[in-house]
Amino acid sequence: MARQTRKLERSDPGPAGRFAAGADPVKREQIIDGAKRVFMKLGFHAASMNDITREAGVSKGTIYVYFQNKEDLFGAIVAQERERITLRMRDILAGSEEVEDGLYRFGMGFAAHITSPQVINAMRTVIGVVDRMPSLCRQFFNSSSMNVRTVLDDFIKRHVALGNIKVEDTDLAARQFIEMASGTFFKFRLFGDLQDVPPQKELDHVVRGAIRVFMAAYGNHDAPVTAKAREHA
Known part of the structure; x- marks a missing residue:
């Protein structure tokens, strides 16, 4: 009897390993991925929760x-995308020891x-909901948490501290470089x-031009020019 009891205990998963309602990250990602495809195909206004249900393969x-609703789901997608590109840009800058090299890679x-x-x-989808969800759109571009601009701002501050560049307003400098690097593309x-x-060649041309303007404005011209600086000139 004792042996049988132990067998039953092993075969019953019990509560261990189970997620509380709404806490399964895989299921949440499944819903977000399905919703993202629907929003990209139909737009926010035309998309329905039924469309998302079918695409995600889950029940309503x-x-x-x-x-809570379609707006909440759309907000989660916006936050996820912002975090993804932010972490990518942070990783790019993490391995850059010189200003010009970091700016080029960024x-x-x-x-x-x-x-x-x-x-x-x-x-385009975000712009389409700006009147209905203004706070969400502001969050996309001006989140109080880490974002692409703050990542570049931290990089600039680090090199200011090292004496490689001279910048009084690092946030402004970060905004300026981001605008220049994206060009009008x-x-x-x-x-x-x-x-x-x-094309890659055109992006390269624009980014190198942005670096020249940035360094002309903020470079420490008393510092020695490195080989990588000459490379991106």
Whole structure:
């Protein structure tokens, strides 16, 4: 009898290993992925929770365990995308010991990302809900938590402390470089004037120009010029 009891205990998973309602990260990701495909295809206004249910392969009841409504789900997608590109940019800058090298790697990575079809479609979706969800759109660009701008701001501050550059307003400098690095490609892509992703050669040309302007304004011209600085000049 004791042996049988032990067998039953082993075969019954019990509560261990189970997630509380709304706490399973895999299920949450499944819902977000399905919703993302629906929003990209239909737009926010045309998409329904039934569409998302079918695409995600879950019941409507399951969706409402994780998200209050369509707006809440859309907000989760926005936050996820912001975190993804932020972490990517942080990783890029983490291995950069010189200003010009870091700016080049950041600029190329950011420009390629911001002009990609996925991001352009996502941005158009965000713009489409700006009147209905203004706080969400402000959060996308100006989150109080870590974002692309704050990552670059931290990089600039680090090199100011090292004496490699002279910047009084590092937040402004970060904003300026981001705008220069994306050039006008992002706006052209967003509004349909540029149908295809810019070639690597053109992105390279724009980013190198942004670095020259940035260093002309903020470079410590008393510091010795490194080989990598000459490389990106």
